[in-house]
Amino acid sequence: MAIAETTHAGHGDHHGKPQGLARWLYATNHKDIGSLYLWFAFSMFIFGGVLALCIRAELFRPGLQFWQPELFNQFTTLHGLIMVFGAIMPAFTGLANWLLPLMIGAPDMAFARMNNWSFWLLPPAALLLLISFAVPGGAAAAGWTMYAPLSTQMGMGMDLTIFAIHIMGVSSIMGSINIIVTILNLRAPGMGMMQMPMFAWATLITAYLIIAVMPVLAGVVTMVLTDRHFGTHFFNAAGGGDPVLYQHIFWFFGHPEVYIMALPAFGIVSHIIPTFSRKPLFGYTSMVYATSSIAILSFMVWAHHMFTTGMPATAQLFFMYATMLIAVPTGVKVFNWIGTMWQGSLSFETPMLFAVGFVCLFTVGGLSGVTLSIAAVDIQLQDTYYVVAHFHYVLVAGALFSLFAAIYYWFPKMTGRMYHEKLGKLHFWWSMIWFNVTFFPMHFLGLAGMPRRIPDYNLQFADFNAVASVGAFCFGLGQLIFLYNMISSIKHGQPAPQQPWESADTLEWQIPTPAPYHSFVEAPTLEVGENGAIKSMHGGKHH
Amino acid sequence: MTAHQQSRSRDNRVLLLKLGVLACVMFVFTWGLIPVYDALCRATGLGKLLQPDAISTSPATTLAAPIVLTFDATVQPGLPWQVRPLVSTLKARPGEFVRVDYEITNASNRRVIGQAIPRYLPAAAAEYVKKLDCFCFAQQAFEPRQTKRFPVVFVVDKSVPAGIDSITLAYTIFDVPGRS
Numbered sequence: 001m002a003i004a005e006t007t008h009a010g011h012g013d014h015h016g017k018p019q020g021l022a023r024w025l026y027a028t029n030h031k032d033i034g035s036l037y038l039w040f041a042f043s044m045f046i047f048g049g050v051l052a053l054c055i056r057a058e059l060f061r062p063g064l065q066f067w068q069p070e071l072f073n074q075f076t077t078l079h080g081l082i083m084v085f086g087a088i089m090p091a092f093t094g095l096a097n098w099l100l101p102l103m104i105g106a107p108d109m110a111f112a113r114m115n116n117w118s119f120w121l122l123p124p125a126a127l128l129l130l131i132s133f134a135v136p137g138g139a140a141a142a143g144w145t146m147y148a149p150l151s152t153q154m155g156m157g158m159d160l161t162i163f164a165i166h167i168m169g170v171s172s173i174m175g176s177i178n179i180i181v182t183i184l185n186l187r188a189p190g191m192g193m194m195q196m197p198m199f200a201w202a203t204l205i206t207a208y209l210i211i212a213v214m215p216v217l218a219g220v221v222t223m224v225l226t227d228r229h230f231g232t233h234f235f236n237a238a239g240g241g242d243p244v245l246y247q248h249i250f251w252f253f254g255h256p257e258v259y260i261m262a263l264p265a266f267g268i269v270s271h272i273i274p275t276f277s278r279k280p281l282f283g284y285t286s287m288v289y290a291t292s293s294i295a296i297l298s299f300m301v302w303a304h305h306m307f308t309t310g311m312p313a314t315a316q317l318f319f320m321y322a323t324m325l326i327a328v329p330t331g332v333k334v335f336n337w338i339g340t341m342w343q344g345s346l347s348f349e350t351p352m353l354f355a356v357g358f359v360c361l362f363t364v365g366g367l368s369g370v371t372l373s374i375a376a377v378d379i380q381l382q383d384t385y386y387v388v389a390h391f392h393y394v395l396v397a398g399a400l401f402s403l404f405a406a407i408y409y410w411f412p413k414m415t416g417r418m419y420h421e422k423l424g425k426l427h428f429w430w431s432m433i434w435f436n437v438t439f440f441p442m443h444f445l446g447l448a449g450m451p452r453r454i455p456d457y458n459l460q461f462a463d464f465n466a467v468a469s470v471g472a473f474c475f476g477l478g479q480l481i482f483l484y485n486m487i488s489s490i491k492h493g494q495p496a497p498q499q500p501w502e503s504a505d506t507l508e509w510q511i512p513t514p515a516p517y518h519s520f521v522e523a524p525t526l527e528v529g530e531n532g533a534i535k536s537m538h539g540g541k542h543h
Numbered sequence: 544m545t546a547h548q549q550s551r552s553r554d555n556r557v558l559l560l561k562l563g564v565l566a567c568v569m570f571v572f573t574w575g576l577i578p579v580y581d582a583l584c585r586a587t588g589l590g591k592l593l594q595p596d597a598i599s600t601s602p603a604t605t606l607a608a609p610i611v612l613t614f615d616a617t618v619q620p621g622l623p624w625q626v627r628p629l630v631s632t633l634k635a636r637p638g639e640f641v642r643v644d645y646e647i648t649n650a651s652n653r654r655v656i657g658q659a660i661p662r663y664l665p666a667a668a669a670e671y672v673k674k675l676d677c678f679c680f681a682q683q684a685f686e687p688r689q690t691k692r693f694p695v696v697f698v699v700d701k702s703v704p705a706g707i708d709s710i711t712l713a714y715t716i717f718d719v720p721g722r723s
Binding site: 110111173176177180181184185186211212213214215216218219220234236237238239242245248249252310312 | 554563587718
């Protein structure tokens with residue numbers, strides 16, 4: 001594989017943008033690949049969203065309306081898998097591709113061809129998941145966690161899912177290697193580690209997490225595969241294996257995975273809040289250390305997902321306290337964001353609205369997480385809608401809101417045009433209201449004992465479920481506002497100035513808008529403050 | 544290509560290699576977890592489900608109230624077994640030896656090998672049921688149409704908390720794949 005060719009002198013000087021399909025198929029430009037990732041993630045978000053609406057339609061009333069339970073289970077499983085591996089993770093990788101080279105003054109990602117591979121592995125994986133609905137036995141229906149022994153018994157839809165996970169795992173590992181090498185080796189002179197923008201720090205740490213745990217997921221689904229077809233007994237009690245082993249290995253991947261979806265969001269918000277508060281980020285150094293501590297702690301808490309498996313009480317206590325410990329660095333971050341806003345000269349454009357919405361709702365999700373970490377309480381709440389409410393607060397209002405914030409914030413730099421501010425605000429308030437209508441009642445449902453992943457429920461849960469379903473359909477509809485805003489603004493938006501936000505001070509705002517196709521082909525010499533704030537820039541060429 | 548760019552390109556490749564090795568190490572680590580958990584369960588006694596238990600021989604200080612014992616058995620769906628306990632329920636005091644017979648039939652025309660896994664309800668009772676003999680201690684082979692009777696001998700330990708007044712002993716019979 002020809003790698004690192006973007007660092008060849010003058011390679012990019014002589015050609016402009018390639019045209020047509022070839023531009024995308026053979027894409028090696030980080031901006032093109034970033035756009036591919038983002039559009040792919042958005043289409044997966046729509047696909048996963050439709051599956052979610054299929055779930056909510058069924059749960060609108062008690063009894064079975066639309067789907068057989070087997071199909072319902074396929075919807076819940078694929079909704080989870082697609083949103084995690086198809087929407088949120090690729091969206092963050094896409095943003096990292098677009099922004100990292102601009103933020104640190106690199107000409108491109110370190111390995112441009114590998115970058116192309118990382119992206120183009122994703123559509124085949126998504127296709128495998130899609131066609132698994134059409135094979136005998138249907139798609140995987142064991143929940144996104146694919147617990148054995150359920151997953152060792154299902155039809156070939158499970159095999160397709162396992163292969164899809166292998167492919168997506170390879171893709172995200174290659175993407176992460178690219179991110180790490182770019183950040184560690186390609187920073188412009190003057191950009192030290194402790195001056196890097198928080199988004200660079202967050203994606204760097206996330207990339208390490210991905211390299212550490214995606215192979216673990218690949219390993220455990222491989223064990224499921226060999227149990228299914230090659231006569232091994234890793235998870236078969238009769239053959240000397242143990243289904244609980246699956247949970248231990250899966251959650252060794254699964255808990256860091258939670259932070260893989262949260263840390264980049266922290267990074268994004270750490271740019272937007274300072275910009276719209278017109279103040280530097282409060283406590284930059286503590287932000288870096290808090291992010292690192294969260295990453296390290298995430299490897300020590302996996303068994304809090306398994307309090308009902310019959311662990312010894314001492315183990316339960318250890319995992320309970322370790323989990324509660326994560327609230328400390330997370331609390332530091334929330335404190336710092338509020339500290340940044342404190343006495344700031346605030347204005348609430350769409351990115352800031354989403355960022356503040358993120359801080360409020362992510363904290364709600366964090367607090368319900370602390371509640372769940374209490375082993376004695378978790379035994380009651382395990383596998384109820386309380387858990388569903390909890391992780392949608394951190395993944396929808398957390399990861400997704402931060403992604404919306406990021407897209408609105410960097411849209412002018414990416415496209416050269418402004419998005420429609422009023423539609424953006426409408427999108428925020430619409431999402432904010434209907435998100436809470438959808439997911440807040442789920443706390444009550446869970447506390448009352450409604451189990452997750454079941455298509456029917458007791459009559460006592462009917463009212464809250466009806467409310468949640470109405471909320472879900474409205475929330476889903478509102479995302480079309482976003483799609484319309486993006487497409488119409490890319491075509492007809494007002495031309496954006498180089499510096500659309502008056503106090504954004506990181507490197508990407510020092511170059512023309514839209515960002516030149518080949519930016520920083522010659523590295524600039526920088527003088528940088530904390531959080532990537534550029535004090536002076538010399539040199540640096542674009543084409 | 545200048546010397547600086549060459550050295551940067553080499554640095555990139557070296558880091559690529561290191562990170563690739565890290566990913567491979569983590570993949571191998573996953574498989575390494577299997578013996579680690581196995582050793583951990585052996586060391587802590589967590590995996591002692593299918594071995595005879597040690598019986599405490601201390602004399603009863605008080606005569607505890609009898610506990611209702613219920614016996615149950617299920618078969619993994621799709622397997623040709625019929626399993627039933629000869630008595631479904633009886634009463635025994637903690638410290639008293641209990642013997643119950645299970646009858647297992649291979650209803651198919653082929654040789655099969657099965658493994659029984661015990662389960663206790665409430666789960667907290669598990670550590671107080673001390674098994675001396677059980678057909679679950681080994682894989683059991685059955686000729687076509689063969690019926691066998693197996694004794695299960697156990698004692699409910701005298702230290703059982705007073706709150707536990709009934710215990711269900713439930714077996715699930717699994718096929719042993721690749722050996723039938």
